[in-house]
């Protein structure tokens with residue numbers, strides 16, 4: 001059973017009084033709101049909130065995000081409203097919680113393929129608006145996966161599938177290796193139990209006999225590096241995640257003897273020069289396998305991952321992989337995007353307030369994830385130029401993303417109305433618009449759509465003329481042009 005102390009103990013940033021107070025206040029609020037509610041596991045509901053908050057703190061998120069993590073299910077599952085939250089915690093935390101609620105609200109299509117794409121898009125959009133919302137969602141999903149066994153089996157399969165297809169790639173994109181690996185292995189377990197058990201058995205057997213050996217190599221390398229004046233920050237063995245091991249096994253005809261990175265030794269050193277020096281020292285002591293040196297420091301992986309990998313003949317001729325990286329690379333590999341908040345701590349003194357401070361413009365080069373967002377955006381087929389423009393104006397600041405009841409995303413300018421929305425779908429839908437519902441409630445046609453709204457357009461069956469009045473409030477040129485054209489033509 002978790003307590004709020006577990007959240008405090010796992011909080012990675014310095015736990016100032018201000019931060020502690022905020023997190024504690026969010027905890028008390030959530031505890032009261034969820035009073036009497038239970039999870040399927042039979043645990044108190046607050047356990048889920050604490051688990052989510054603990055994960056967020058562990059990967060280095062700041063206190064507002066941790067607080068939002070504690071509160072993330074309050075508006076959805078209790079009688080407390082967003083307005084109540086706003087009074088208590090202000091706008092920033094409330095809008096994060098609102099974002100999470102909206103992400104969960106969109107209905108999904110039947111077809112798997114479409115469902116997958118829509119989900120990716122919707123996560124992406126939330127990310128562009130406030131990436132912290134997506135990180136909370138990842139932590140929320142991780143705990144739900146950890147407790148998936150309490151769900152009925154067909155639900156287990158569906159949730160595991162969604163996790164593998166949507167959440168794993170997102171965690172990977174954001175470079176949060178820690179969460180990605182665990183989500184992936186948990187999904188694997190529910191999606192393909194036979195192969196999961198097969199790989200797990202292999203790994204357990206190998207660890208049992210390999211552990212002592214690895215510890216021996218670690219001792220040897222450490223001694224050698226210290227002798228040569230390298231300040232080793234950390235050296236440890238790392239186990240390959242089960243799903244990535246399985247994928248690799250499949251590539252090698254399930255021949256385990258051809259896989260050299262089952263257990264790897266990871267060396268963390270102070271700076272890049274130390275990395276290359278360490279590589280030289282390791283190669284001098286153990287013969288490297290030809291063609292197996294990968295320098296991801298000079299050529300980082302697409303998600304920003306940096307390290308040097310080499311495969312060596314260790315003592316007794318056994319083959320194993322060695323990974324060399326700096327502390328910064330290590331933090332980024334484990335926590336990805338979240339590690340930026342850790343660096344912000346150090347940048348604060350220099351006046352850089354962080355990613356989401358409205359006043360400061362963060363230097364673009366220091367945010368590799370922006371580049372990732374762009375690439376991703378390209379892959380999902382959106383207009384790249386428009387996207388870049390969007391970035392310059394403070395991430396889609398003038399844009400609104402609204403959704404159809406089926407989950408399609410409609411990109412609109414600020415203050416757009418249901419009529420703009422209707423014309424953005426199709427001119428014929430625009431022309432026949434007779435009314436609109438937003439998030440299930442009837443609204444007037446000049447209603448101003450807000451980011452994340454689910455808009456349902458009601459149309460009349462017979463051919464209908466648009467109203468001239470609409471020209472007074474529509475915002476998009478598409479709507480204006482189409483309305484004028486229709487009025488002129490008839």
Ligand code: MN
Nearest residue numbers: 048072073140
């Ligand atoms: Mn939740």
